[in-house]
Amino acid sequence: xxxxxxxxxxxxxxxxxxxxxxxxxxxxxxxxxxxxxxxxxxxxxxxxxxxxxxxxxxxxxxxxxxxxxxxxxxxxxxxxxxxxxxxxxxxxxxxxxxxxxxxxxxxxxxxxxxxxxxxxxxxxxxxxxxxxxxxxxxxxxxxxxxxxxxxxxxxxxxxxxxxxxxxxxxxxxxxxxxxxxxxxxxxxxxxxxxxxxxxxxxxxxxxxxxxxxxxxxxxxxxxxxxxxxxxxxxxxxxxxxxxxxxxxxxxxxxxxxxxxxxxxxxxxxxxxxxxxxxxxxxxxxxxxxxxxxxxxxxxxxxxxxxxxxxxxxxxxxxxxxxxxxxxxxxxxxxxxxxxxxxxxxxxxxxxxxxxxxxxxxxxxxxxxxxxxxxxxxxxxxxxxxxxxxxxxxxxxxxxxxxxxxxxxxxxxxxxxxxxxxxxxxxxxxxxxxxxxxxxxxxxxxxxxxxxxxxxxxxxxxxxxxxxxxxxxxxxxxxxxx
Amino acid sequence: xxxxxxxxxxxxxxxxxxxxxxxxxxxxxxxxxxxxxxxxxxxxxxxxxxxxxxxxxxxxxxxxxxxxxxxxxxxxxxxxxxxxxxxxxxxxxxxxxxxxxxxxxxxxxxxxxxxxxxxxxxxxxxxxxxxxxxxxxxxxxxxxxxxxxxxxxxxxxxxxxxxxxxxxxxxxxxxxxxxxxxxxxxxxxxxxxxxxxxxxxxxxxxxxxxxxxxxxxxxxxxxxxxxxxxxxxxxxxxxxxxxxxxxxxxxxxxxxxxxxxxxxxxxxxxxxxxxxxxxxxxxxxxxxxxxxxxxxxxxxxxxxxxxxxxxxxxxxxxxxxxxxxxxxxxxxxxxxxxxxxxxxxxxxxxxxxxxxxxxxxxxxxxxxxxxxxxxxxxxxxxxxxxxxxxxxxxxxxxxxxxxxxxxxxxxxxxxxxxxxxxxxxxxxxxxxxxxxxxxxxxx
Numbered sequence: 001x002x003x004x005x006x007x008x009x010x011x012x013x014x015x016x017x018x019x020x021x022x023x024x025x026x027x028x029x030x031x032x033x034x035x036x037x038x039x040x041x042x043x044x045x046x047x048x049x050x051x052x053x054x055x056x057x058x059x060x061x062x063x064x065x066x067x068x069x070x071x072x073x074x075x076x077x078x079x080x081x082x083x084x085x086x087x088x089x090x091x092x093x094x095x096x097x098x099x100x101x102x103x104x105x106x107x108x109x110x111x112x113x114x115x116x117x118x119x120x121x122x123x124x125x126x127x128x129x130x131x132x133x134x135x136x137x138x139x140x141x142x143x144x145x146x147x148x149x150x151x152x153x154x155x156x157x158x159x160x161x162x163x164x165x166x167x168x169x170x171x172x173x174x175x176x177x178x179x180x181x182x183x184x185x186x187x188x189x190x191x192x193x194x195x196x197x198x199x200x201x202x203x204x205x206x207x208x209x210x211x212x213x214x215x216x217x218x219x220x221x222x223x224x225x226x227x228x229x230x231x232x233x234x235x236x237x238x239x240x241x242x243x244x245x246x247x248x249x250x251x252x253x254x255x256x257x258x259x260x261x262x263x264x265x266x267x268x269x270x271x272x273x274x275x276x277x278x279x280x281x282x283x284x285x286x287x288x289x290x291x292x293x294x295x296x297x298x299x300x301x302x303x304x305x306x307x308x309x310x311x312x313x314x315x316x317x318x319x320x321x322x323x324x325x326x327x328x329x330x331x332x333x334x335x336x337x338x339x340x341x342x343x344x345x346x347x348x349x350x351x352x353x354x355x356x357x358x359x360x361x362x363x364x365x366x367x368x369x370x371x372x373x374x375x376x377x378x379x380x381x382x383x384x385x386x387x388x389x390x391x392x393x394x395x396x397x398x399x400x401x402x403x404x405x406x407x408x409x410x411x412x413x414x415x416x417x418x419x420x421x422x423x424x425x426x427x428x429x430x431x432x433x434x435x436x437x438x439x440x441x442x443x444x445x446x447x448x449x450x451x452x453x454x455x456x457x458x459x460x461x462x463x464x465x466x467x468x469x470x471x472x473x474x475x476x477x478x479x480x481x
Numbered sequence: 482x483x484x485x486x487x488x489x490x491x492x493x494x495x496x497x498x499x500x501x502x503x504x505x506x507x508x509x510x511x512x513x514x515x516x517x518x519x520x521x522x523x524x525x526x527x528x529x530x531x532x533x534x535x536x537x538x539x540x541x542x543x544x545x546x547x548x549x550x551x552x553x554x555x556x557x558x559x560x561x562x563x564x565x566x567x568x569x570x571x572x573x574x575x576x577x578x579x580x581x582x583x584x585x586x587x588x589x590x591x592x593x594x595x596x597x598x599x600x601x602x603x604x605x606x607x608x609x610x611x612x613x614x615x616x617x618x619x620x621x622x623x624x625x626x627x628x629x630x631x632x633x634x635x636x637x638x639x640x641x642x643x644x645x646x647x648x649x650x651x652x653x654x655x656x657x658x659x660x661x662x663x664x665x666x667x668x669x670x671x672x673x674x675x676x677x678x679x680x681x682x683x684x685x686x687x688x689x690x691x692x693x694x695x696x697x698x699x700x701x702x703x704x705x706x707x708x709x710x711x712x713x714x715x716x717x718x719x720x721x722x723x724x725x726x727x728x729x730x731x732x733x734x735x736x737x738x739x740x741x742x743x744x745x746x747x748x749x750x751x752x753x754x755x756x757x758x759x760x761x762x763x764x765x766x767x768x769x770x771x772x773x774x775x776x777x778x779x780x781x782x783x784x785x786x787x788x789x790x791x792x793x794x795x796x797x798x799x800x801x802x803x804x805x806x807x808x809x810x811x812x813x814x815x816x817x818x819x820x821x822x823x824x825x826x827x828x829x830x831x832x833x834x835x836x837x838x839x840x841x842x843x844x845x846x847x848x849x850x851x852x853x854x855x856x857x858x859x860x861x862x863x864x865x866x867x868x869x870x871x872x873x874x875x876x877x878x879x880x881x882x883x884x885x886x887x888x889x890x891x892x893x894x895x896x897x898x899x900x901x902x903x904x905x906x907x908x909x910x911x912x913x914x915x916x917x918x919x920x921x922x923x924x
Contacts, residue, residue, distance in 0.1 A: 001585075004593050004820050014821040015560055017829040017906055021836035024724035024828065028835075028858050032696050034727045037824040038601045045562055048820045052590070052813075056571035059586035063570040072576055076484055080528050082568070085748075089539025094550050095750035096887060097543075101872060102879035109541030110749045123522050135612035135751065136806035138793070142651075149654055174793035174803035180654030183798040223510035254508045256517045270806075274484075276570075278810030279587040280577035280609070280770065282752030298650075320650030324553075324615055324643045325750030333535065341483060341531050344522025352504040353485050356492075359499040359507060377499075377507055400583050408579075411794070428486040429495060455778075460582040462783035470775035470787040474764065476606040477596040481774070 001058070004041045004051050005478050014045040058461050059279070060405045066431050068361075070381045070408035070420030071169070071219060073249045073271035075354075078341065081275065081334035090333060095325040104310045111309035114326055115302045117286075117336040124339075124347065125265055126258025127288030131297045132327035137246060140266030140285025141175035141213070143298070143322045147264055147289060148211045148240045149179055150296040150319050159210035159239070163201055165193050167219045167412045169246060181210060188414060191220045191373050195229050202233055211240035211263070217250050217379035219412040219420070220372075221358065231261030240264065240292070245285075248272040249424070250355055250380035253348025264289050273335035284331040298322050353425035354380040357432060361423055364436045368443055372415065381422035383415045390446040390453075392417040397456040397464065398442035404435060483525065544747075547912045549841070551862050551903025552887040553614065553641045553692070554753075555742045557720065557830060558906060560821045563744045567814045577770070577806070581785045582777075587809060588784035591772040594816040601722050601819070602736040603729030604758035609770035610812040611804060614739025615647035617755030618686065618716055620802055621735040622648065624759070624766040625684035625712035627801070632657050634684055635677045638664040639691035640716060642892035644739075648686075657683075666855045667693030667864045667899070675705045684712035684734075690721060693854065693889070693901065694838075694862030703732040719743050719756070719815075720834075721860045723827035728758070735759040744818030745811055754811040765791060768802030830906050834861030837904035837913065844917035845902075850924055854899055862903040864889060868924060871900040881919050 024033055043051075060067065067074035085091070093110055097103040104111070118130045134140035145162065152159045162176035165186045173183035184205065187197045193214070202209060212234055216224045224230070234241050243257040243265035249272045251257075257265050269275050270283040277283070289297060299318045300311035326332075339347065355378075362382045366374055369384035386392045396406030396419070407421035423432055446453040457463060475481050487495070492504075501507055526534075548556065567573065571586060578584030578591075591609045598607035611617050622634050634652070636645060636659050649659060660682075662673045669687060678685055685706045690696045703713030712734040717725070720742045728736035740754040741747070759767055765788065773787035793800040819827065838861045845851050850868030867874060871888035878885050890897030904913075 001589065003589065003596070004816075005596060013823050013826060014562075015823070015826045017558075017826065017833055019829055019833040019836070019906060021829070021832040024832050024835065027832070027839065028696060028724075028860075032698055032726050032858055033724055034603070034722075034730065037828060038597075038603070038723060040597055040600060040822070040824045040827065041820040042823045042825075043820055045560075045821060048817060049562055049566065051820075052566040052817060053569065055586040055590055056566075056569040057586065058584075058589070059571045059575045060580070060583035061571045062574040065583075067576070069576055069579075074574075074576060077570075077574055078484060078528075080532055083532060084535040086564070087535060087539035089542040089544060090535075091746040091748050092544035092556070093542050093749040094544070094548065094556065094747050094884075095554060096550055096552060097884070099891065100875050100879075100884070100888070102876045103884070105879075106543035106546065107749065109538035112538055112541070113535075120522065123520065126517065126519070135616070136804075138803045138805045139612060139616070142803055146650070146654070169805075170792075170794040170797045170800070171803050171805050173798035174796075174800045177798040177800075178651075178655075178803050180656070225510060227515070251508075251511070253517065253520055255511045255515055256520070259518045260515045276573045276810075277576040278573050278808075279575045279584075279590075279813065280809035281806035282612075282808045282811055283806045284752075320653070321615070321643060321647045322650060323751070324613055324647070324753070327750065328752040329750045330746070330748040331752060337531055337535060340523070340526055340534065341528060343525030344520055346483060346525045347522070348520070349482060349485065352507065353487060355507045356487075356495055356499070356504060359501075360495045363498050363500075377501075377510060396580065397582070400580060405583060406580050426484050426486070429491050457582050461585050462582055462777040462781050463779055465581045465777050465783050465785045466775045467785050467787065470773035470785050471790075473773070473775070474606075474787070475774040476764070476771060476787075477592070477599045479596065479599065480606065480761075 001054055003478060007047055007051060008041040008043060010042055012042045012044055014043055014048055065403055065405050066435060067405040068407050068421040068423050069405060070422045071246055073422060073424055075274060075424035076426035077274055077276040081337045084337045085330040085334050098311050108309055111302050113333050113336055115304055115309055117332050120339045121286060121288060125288050126256030127265060128290050128294055129297060130286045130288040132286045132332050133298050133323040134285035134287055135323050135328050136281060136283040137266060137268040137285045138171040138175055140287045141171055142178055143287045144242050144264045144266050145176050145179040146319045147293045147296045151240060151293055152210055159208050161205045161209045163209060163212040166414055168213060168215055172213045172244060191222045192224055192226055193230060195226050198233055202237060207237050209237060209239045211242055213242040213244060215244040215247055217247050221378040221382040222373060222376060223379055227260060250351055252351040254351060258290055264293050269331060269335040274338035275331050275334040282328050282331055284328040350425045357423040357425060357427055358382055361421060361432050368439050381420060383418050383420045385415060386417035387443055392419050394446060394453045395419060395442055398453055399438060401457040401459045402438045404438055546882055546884050548884040549886045549902045550884045552901055553739055554747060555903060555905050556747060556907050557742050559744050562821055563814050563817045566817050567810055572813055573810055578786060585783060588772050590813050590816060592774060592784050594812045597816055597819050598756050599758050601719060602758040603727030604736050605761040606764055607758040608767050609772060610807045611755035611757060611769055612808060613753040613755045615644040617737035617757050618644050619648050619651040620768045621714045621737045621757060622684060624735055624763060628766050629683045631681055631683040633660055633682045634686060635660045635662060635682055637662055637669050637674060637687045639669050640686060640688040641692045668695045668855050668857045669697055671702060674702055678705055678709050678711055680709050682709055682711040684714045686714045688716040690718055690860045693864040694859045695857035696725060696860050698726055700731045720827060721831050724831045734763060740815050743815035745814060752808060752811055754808045754815055766801060769804045770807050833906040834904045837908050838863050840910055841902060841904055841913045844913055848921045848924055865900045865902060867898050867900055870897045874923060877923050878919055883916060883919060885916055
């Protein structure tokens, strides 16, 4: 499709402001003004609407396609939460109002949303308090790691090592590095953190270990069975345990991370709590802490006094600002609305059916794909390897041809030709059966006609893209062509 | 059961396929000792009931005040077409476009966004966005730190203090020195900034218009940075950038912005949109998602995520940044907004705010004891010195349904009497008359 710039016609416009303002040149010296206007599109409103409607139709989405992307929790996003987030009483509210002494009174509804969302998340996770400042999961990881650093600093010590299991998301080591830590890789054994490897790392780095970042269930889709031992090992050296909430959709109502020894957690509300992924954001990554990290949460915190709410910026041990205000507020209220709609029982049920769907799919695929850890129950997702001679990439593309989004492929790195599927609780058995049928056909095709499968997809707006050329030629804008 | 399709028959059949008797048995790996000690959450509610609850909470907020509050975040008009198009669920219920063939809509939109941002800021290229203006500033600083292998950042105190504090938080574990150059009555101290740049500097960081609304030309400062092989980094206000001298024209290496003003509702603090653009030489230091144009097997034009060797899922601890999610839907909104307004529409928005700010200055400085903080050129926002603390005036005007601006003293000690006042096309002369009359009555 032509770009919006190629559709631009000089002099056309979609929008006109009724203003008698003079030109900028009459208000500022010429030396402070730009030479030429920016070459933005000049289009009618219909041009713009038709262009972006056309683009939208080139996408797969949860609303149109099964989207079993592992570790991404592509569940259905209820429509009413869009309505809630767009209420003008929220959408038009300036974030600095409650910083003004009297302004607190003008934002009571919004502050109450934040307060109540925090109460929900605390009870859901067993943590003592949450900050909503982090604007996405990785941003939450960074905040969490900074909180761990602050804890050790307050005890007058600088610890430099962050232990990270090899099955962890790439954001974990990247976030730890961003906060100034060296990531120390901990190997897995039988799909679990190897307690011996952990003991060796602790023996080697001793009291230089700040903490360990865990994803639980892990990215293999397995519950960690050595958790009590891991907690004990870390406590022994006063190191902290971090919970990466990417896989939280597997445990709601079944385990609370605060109860089992985690000190800090981030949640991906765009995964677990039903808010849309937006094509890659915006998300929200609230961070919860237990007693030990409470003093270090970033300012401000929402305080309730009787029936009224205000902000507390006076937090002398706070780590500073992770975000400008109170996080992705419009995302957080969608999550609150989702939690209220489901209630505690509904949230727990969401995890139950998410895990049921994953186990059902895993069982049904036992004869189609190579499934490691097949003897174990999986959590809300599971990993599989492409059968011998087939590639995960080709299978993924074959699925696209059948109107199904691919699972996550080649992750975690420790599984060969990995396909990691997460069906979520909102998919029906028919959809899961169709997925099994599609994979069965694709694998059969791959064995009978490998060339044919390697050509997939053929039914989409484009076929496989030349990624090498993209990286080499670097055409990143219309003007770099 | 809301959003769960299974019938009780299906449930039984599926449990038996899995080989367990109950849903709870699926969680056998979580022993009793690790089960929740409490799970005391309310029961579920109907959709209408939840909507009514939030309608009531929304009604307890007062976004309808006559407001001159800006300070980096502005109440601009947003065409309804922005909401309608970003509200298409083909966009908002998709995820990061890992599978290019079924994500061409998102990918092409990001490519167009990168083009629009590059043209607006007059730079060679841009990324797919980061979280907000503060994180954009930090990521830009880190580009300079990596590229120069130096550890000193010269920071103009005229940068939005919230983003400056974020920069401090984000860099605090990294063994960097932030060399803060104090502002001088709300303008950049160019001589001091130049003097602070040495051969140990990774970058100099400035903002235009600055936090106090003043507009300046940083060309000479950036030339000085270049002499010392340091980066010139600038944060801008995208709407004003339709008319103001560009980062490119000033010779900046990286330009960033809080782009809330491009089609994002204020929404009590987010989600917002951080934009980042740079010179071609620095592309490989640019963090986050980047979309490139290429062709498919049949030679058809298409788009992919590119230069992924910089990113966390490949490089892990050695990535340029930990960023994974960007603000794709916010970027789409900004792109649609810019496409609807076009170059002339965006310029008229800027000019409208500027004209109203000039009218406000004329009316308010006619009041005894009210004066401009400085004589620097300004855009649509301006700092005024009052004869009394700004907080006091803001408090007293509250009962009149008016927010006259932001009290600068909140972040700048000694500037308690300074009020920061912003005008946008949503304000009008009548509101300014009302502001002037009310303020005149209080002083």
